[in-house]
Amino acid sequence: MSIFGEVPQAAPVAVFKLTADFREDQNPRKVNLGVGAYRTDEGQPWVLPVVRKVEKMIADDHSLNHEYLPILGLPEFRSSSSKIALGEDSPAIKDNRVGAVQCLGGTGALKIGAEFLRRWYNGTDNTKTPIYVSAPTWENHNAVFSNAGFEDIRPYKYWDAGKRGLDLEGFLGDLESAPDHSIFVLHACAHNPTGTDPTQDQWKQIADVMKRKSLFAFFDSAYQGFASGNLDKDAWAVRYFVSQGFELFCAQSFSKNFGLYNERVGNLTVVAKDQDNLNRVLSQMEKIVRITWSNPPSQGARLVAITLNTPELFAEWKDNVKTMADRVLLMRAQLKEKLKALGTPGTWEHITEQIGMFSFTGLNPKQVEYLVKEKHIYLMASGRINMCGLTTKNIDYVAESIHEAVTTVQ
Amino acid sequence: MHQHEMSARSVFDGVVFMPSQIKLLEDFKRDMHPDKVNLAGREYVGEHGHTTWLPLVRKIKQQIATDPTLTPEYPPNLGIPEFTRRATELALGKDSPAIVESRVFGVQTVGCTGAVHLGAELLRSCYCSSSSWSGPILLSSPCDDSLAGIFKAAGIEDVQYYRFWDAESNGVCVENMVRDLENAPEQCLVVLFASGHRPTGAELSQEDWKRVAEVMVKRQLFPFFLMSAQGLCSGSLEQDAWPVRHCVSLGLELLCAQSFSYNFGLYGERVGHLLCVLKQNLLAVQSQAEKIVQTLWSCPPMEGARVVATVLSNPAHLVDWQESVKAIAERCMLIRERLRERLRLLGGPWHWDHIIKPGGLYCCFGLNTQQVEFLVQKKHIYLLPNGCLNVSAINSRNLDYVAESIHQALSSKL
Numbered sequence: 001m002s003i004f005g006e007v008p009q010a011a012p013v014a015v016f017k018l019t020a021d022f023r024e025d026q027n028p029r030k031v032n033l034g035v036g037a038y039r040t041d042e043g044q045p046w047v048l049p050v051v052r053k054v055e056k057m058i059a060d061d062h063s064l065n066h067e068y069l070p071i072l073g074l075p076e077f078r079s080s081s082s083k084i085a086l087g088e089d090s091p092a093i094k095d096n097r098v099g100a101v102q103c104l105g106g107t108g109a110l111k112i113g114a115e116f117l118r119r120w121y122n123g124t125d126n127t128k129t130p131i132y133v134s135a136p137t138w139e140n141h142n143a144v145f146s147n148a149g150f151e152d153i154r155p156y157k158y159w160d161a162g163k164r165g166l167d168l169e170g171f172l173g174d175l176e177s178a179p180d181h182s183i184f185v186l187h188a189c190a191h192n193p194t195g196t197d198p199t200q201d202q203w204k205q206i207a208d209v210m211k212r213k214s215l216f217a218f219f220d221s222a223y224q225g226f227a228s229g230n231l232d233k234d235a236w237a238v239r240y241f242v243s244q245g246f247e248l249f250c251a252q253s254f255s256k257n258f259g260l261y262n263e264r265v266g267n268l269t270v271v272a273k274d275q276d277n278l279n280r281v282l283s284q285m286e287k288i289v290r291i292t293w294s295n296p297p298s299q300g301a302r303l304v305a306i307t308l309n310t311p312e313l314f315a316e317w318k319d320n321v322k323t324m325a326d327r328v329l330l331m332r333a334q335l336k337e338k339l340k341a342l343g344t345p346g347t348w349e350h351i352t353e354q355i356g357m358f359s360f361t362g363l364n365p366k367q368v369e370y371l372v373k374e375k376h377i378y379l380m381a382s383g384r385i386n387m388c389g390l391t392t393k394n395i396d397y398v399a400e401s402i403h404e405a406v407t408t409v410q
Numbered sequence: 411m412h413q414h415e416m417s418a419r420s421v422f423d424g425v426v427f428m429p430s431q432i433k434l435l436e437d438f439k440r441d442m443h444p445d446k447v448n449l450a451g452r453e454y455v456g457e458h459g460h461t462t463w464l465p466l467v468r469k470i471k472q473q474i475a476t477d478p479t480l481t482p483e484y485p486p487n488l489g490i491p492e493f494t495r496r497a498t499e500l501a502l503g504k505d506s507p508a509i510v511e512s513r514v515f516g517v518q519t520v521g522c523t524g525a526v527h528l529g530a531e532l533l534r535s536c537y538c539s540s541s542s543w544s545g546p547i548l549l550s551s552p553c554d555d556s557l558a559g560i561f562k563a564a565g566i567e568d569v570q571y572y573r574f575w576d577a578e579s580n581g582v583c584v585e586n587m588v589r590d591l592e593n594a595p596e597q598c599l600v601v602l603f604a605s606g607h608r609p610t611g612a613e614l615s616q617e618d619w620k621r622v623a624e625v626m627v628k629r630q631l632f633p634f635f636l637m638s639a640q641g642l643c644s645g646s647l648e649q650d651a652w653p654v655r656h657c658v659s660l661g662l663e664l665l666c667a668q669s670f671s672y673n674f675g676l677y678g679e680r681v682g683h684l685l686c687v688l689k690q691n692l693l694a695v696q697s698q699a700e701k702i703v704q705t706l707w708s709c710p711p712m713e714g715a716r717v718v719a720t721v722l723s724n725p726a727h728l729v730d731w732q733e734s735v736k737a738i739a740e741r742c743m744l745i746r747e748r749l750r751e752r753l754r755l756l757g758g759p760w761h762w763d764h765i766i767k768p769g770g771l772y773c774c775f776g777l778n779t780q781q782v783e784f785l786v787q788k789k790h791i792y793l794l795p796n797g798c799l800n801v802s803a804i805n806s807r808n809l810d811y812v813a814e815s816i817h818q819a820l821s822s823k824l
Contacts (some may be wrong), residue, residue: 002689059475104707273420294523298678
């Protein structure tokens with residue numbers, strides 16, 4: 001008799017199942033618009049030239065040792081990563097009230113932040129503090145906070161399917177009606193899955209309500225640089241909140257903007273009121289890290305730290321990032337053009353108005369099913385597509401197929 | 411719009427300061443004494459006093475860095491299949507009935523800590539199919555101080571201890587251990603240590619393990635093995651894994667957390683593996699493990715696991731690596747012998763055979779608090795509580811000083 005005899009099968013994660021189905025599909029015209037990873041115009045993953053350069057530097061550096069990194073991570077990685085998010089001249093950094101924890105990708109950063117907040121925010125071990133995540137949001141947000149022990153995870157209005165844009169009124173309304181001190185998970189830029197970000201003015205309105213109601217801002221920043229091609233522009237929202245005096249967390253991922261998906265490079269930036277509070281927070285985070293993964297992995301962090309701290313490499317990296325962002329922008333423009341040229345019913349402005357890797361096409365589940373089953377074009381049931389899956393070679397096929405789906409399937 | 415002022419109070423006001431997890435290491439770093447010795451470190455250090463690169467590892471890392479076929483992709487949640495396959499074979503032996511019968515799955519984790527954390531959460535969510543089950547789990551007394559914290563964080567609050575290290579005999583008292591296991595509630599979890607115990611380095615003989623396994627079967631206790639340094643204790647990969655293999659041969663279900671930090675020198679890369687041997691329902695349990703991994707780190711880091719997989723799948727590399735592991739084990743044994751000899755020559759009523767009995771990195775002297783404090787404060791020799799120490803940090807330059815200081819600690823009226 002097995003102890004595990006009655007364990008139920010967990011539901012597969014939709015996006016991984018999509019990729020698995022894509023892999024098995026033998027159709028020569030198949031297109032994968034599912035998983036969120038960058039692809040070149042040849043449909044291949046891309047090792048950033050600067051990454052290849054630094055990888056080799058690291059492998060040839062005989063002075064490096066293999067010892068455990070400090071529990072909170074590589075110091076030069078943590079500080080340079082926080083600078084990327086908050087800006088080189090951030091007054092908060094100058095005031096010594098910014099710290100960071102190197103984590104296992106964006107997921108790890110969210111995890112440590114969530115575990116800390118559950119233990120120490122809004123009382124001690126207050127599992128009832130509401131966590132608000134956008135409707136829709138990255139599907140793992142819910143699981144990370146729930147696994148950290150939070151009992152009350154709620155959606156805040158975000159996507160307006162009717163107008164294919166931000167439901168600002170709904171968003172502000174949910175902020176107003178949220179219990180004071182609730183935690184809000186905000187997407188720093190390039191919202192996943194909608195690609196729809198608040199404008200600067202809209203962010204100001206959001207910040208204002210959050211300040212008044214003492215709501216906690218937990219930013220998820222997985223696409224800095226990747227969204228507009230400009231690091232500072234993509235960090236505007238986080239920096240604005242800091243300038244307004246917020247204490248906040250920012251979970252940074254370097255998976256996309258460094259193409260380091262497989263080395264799990266993340267950083268949890270912490271902005272506190274003063275250095276004393278910061279130190280106490282970091283000391284407790286260290287305890288949490290110690291019993292989670294003990295020390296973070298060195299490879300990716302070293303690579304990022306060397307790149308960010310070496311002027312020529314930093315410039316080269318920004319250039320590589322712009323290359324990726326520009327290709328995405330090109331695909332957006334071309335897809336919109338082609339749909340307009342085909343006379344596909346509906347408006348398609350949102351394709352170029354949205355930003356980052358993803359676009360919420362507005363296709364309904366039946367239309368999505370049509371695309372997957374009949375046309376071998378794989379996208380999420382929500383209608384989310386990864387623009388990186390588009391290439392100059394498949395964009396006509398995709399545009400025509402979307403046209404077919406919209407005109408023949410209701 | 412009315413601009414609101416931020417409250418002057420911090421939302422983190424109530425956060426209590428937590429003293430460093432590695433205070434001893436920090437004290438050592440600050441210590442300016444020329445003779446200072448750090449015997450409390452986790453890593454294996456070579457004769458020169460630093461952690462060492464395995465030449466093979468360096469070579470493979472260079473190959474990986476210049477391999478144009480390796481692409482940046484999210485790896486599978488559970489890790490590189492080649493890695494988990496080899497890690498499983500390494501622990502259980504290629505012909506293990508569990509492997510042959512497809513009753514085992516492996517998960518690549520972020521170090522051994524990650525493996526223990528994942529295993530703890532998996533047990534918490536799956537064990538006895540009761541979501542309200544919360545223990546007890548039995549840990550050895552003593553053990554690494556972070557272990558209890560890992561299980562508690564996973565929701566297994568009821569942490570108890572079985573007697574393990576016996577100060578009288580400077581070794582494991584198997585009688586006491588077996589008795590505590592016999593008195594444990596049925597079906598509770600038991601953490602067992604294959605390939606060396608931290609911090610004591612204590613080992614059980616195969617006969618001892620047979621007795622322990624018998625009780626595990628009789629009382630339906632669930633073994634969670636920690637195998638942190640396979641190959642480094644006896645010099646033989648098979649011998650160090652024997653306790654795990656023996657339990658599998660008895661038909662027990664078990665978890666085993668493996669580390670590749672020590673035997674590959676890949677501490678910083680965080681290469682760990684969680685092995686799950688079940689009787690049935692493998693796919694369902696595996697899917698639950700995936701679900702948990704998604705909330706911890708989504709997928710594990712590739713670099714270190716790639717190195718390990720490359721070595722373990724290549725016969726020539728494998729031989730090369732086994733030699734390196736054996737060399738480390740032999741150096742540790744040599745240091746133990748020399749330390750024993752030095753202490754014997756310094757005289758006194760004490761016996762030192764317990765130093766050479768076990769192999770591997772760690773050794774326990776059973777010193778009391780005052781004696782340990784004396785060594786740290788007065789002699790600048792940093793060791794763990796109970797007088798446990800990492801023998802690899804002892805070398806020809808500091809051997810005399812260390813031996814004399816230990817002798818002094820024991821002989822002085824403290």
